[in-house]
Amino acid sequence: MFLVGLTGGIASGKSSVAQVFQQLGCAVIDMDVIARYVVQPGYPAHRRIVEAFGPGVLLENGEINRKVLGDLIFKQADLRRLLNTITHPEIRKEMMKETFRYFLQGYRYVILDVPLLFETKNLLKYMKHTVVVYCDRDTQLKRLMKRNSLTREDAEARISAQLPLEDKVHMARHVLDNSGEWSATRGQVVLLHTELERSLEYLPLRLGVVTGLLGVAGLLYWLTRYFLLSH
Known part of the structure; x- marks a missing residue:
């Protein structure tokens, strides 16, 4: 893949x-959708945003007020960088999870x-x-x-x-x-x-994973055979 x-x-x-x-x-992964997902109430990025920017960036229901936060970071580059350090790692993790799910689906x-x-x-x-x-x-x-x-x-x-x-x-x-x-x-x-x-650019990763799985299977077979013969 x-x-x-x-x-x-x-x-x-x-x-x-x-x-x-x-x-x-x-398979399409929308990074804007992921960016909104990772800042939902109860997620680590949401808590860190409130700690960094204060409760003034929240709506009444506890969700991030994207307009208020957007106005803040648009005017100040240092705040924009701060927000990126909070959200980008979470976005990348979610992206990797989604990508792996699609990989497993073929x-x-x-x-x-x-x-x-x-x-x-x-x-x-x-x-x-x-x-x-x-x-x-x-x-x-x-x-x-x-x-x-x-x-x-x-x-x-x-x-x-x-x-x-x-x-x-x-x-x-x-x-x-x-x-x-x-x-x-x-x-x-x-x-x-x-x-x-x-x-055919999907082949290297696919072959690499298959080779790795065959290697693990071979090791498990050898260990199982060794255990049975030694007992």
């Missing part, structure tokens, strides 16, 4: 592409939907393939304004706050161009899925 990092930009269509992969029967590859894949670079070393969902800036701007009911100025500010899609295109192994009709984009996803499914 191998990992495929999926990323894009705001209103580029990444979530829609991830849904197509799921419809095709692929998937050849797993899609990791990571919005900030190239910005943080923390997960890049684990990715065999990287995929960027791209659309030209004008299309991105129009879609964001319509989707979020934003003024042109506000939409441009949100897009400018991210790493430009053009830069991500140069860093990615695969590019899915979502500037035009959705049917064309979906066709690109289907072709990429076919390419990844045909790849």
Whole structure:
């Protein structure tokens, strides 16, 4: 099995592409979903966030107020780094658990939907393939304004706050161009899925695990035979 990092930009269509992969029967892990999961009340990250930022970041039901916390870390880089040190280890642990579960189910590859894949670079070393969902800036701007009911100025500010899609295109192994009709984009996803499914890059890990299991089985057989013969 191998990992495929999926990323894009705001209103580029990444979530829609991830849904197509799921419809095709692929294993998809959404890092945003995991990030929300690990900060639920009762989990270690939740307790540490409250200790670090105070009870003012909580809603009445005890859950993290994502808007309040987001405003805090957006304005102060040191607080953003502090939050990352709390959440990132928990996110990675949950990601590994999910990935292992899919490995046991026999998937050849797993899609990791990571919005900030190239910005943080923390997960890049684990990715065999990287995929960027791209659309030209004008299309991105129009879609964001319509989707979020934003003024042109506000939409441009949100897009400018991210790493430009053009830069991500140069860093990615695969590019899915979502500037035009959705049917064309979906066709690109289907072709990429076919390419990844045909790849033999899943074999090294699978063979390594099988070899290890055979080794353990052989050792247990030898120990059992030794025990029976000696008694």
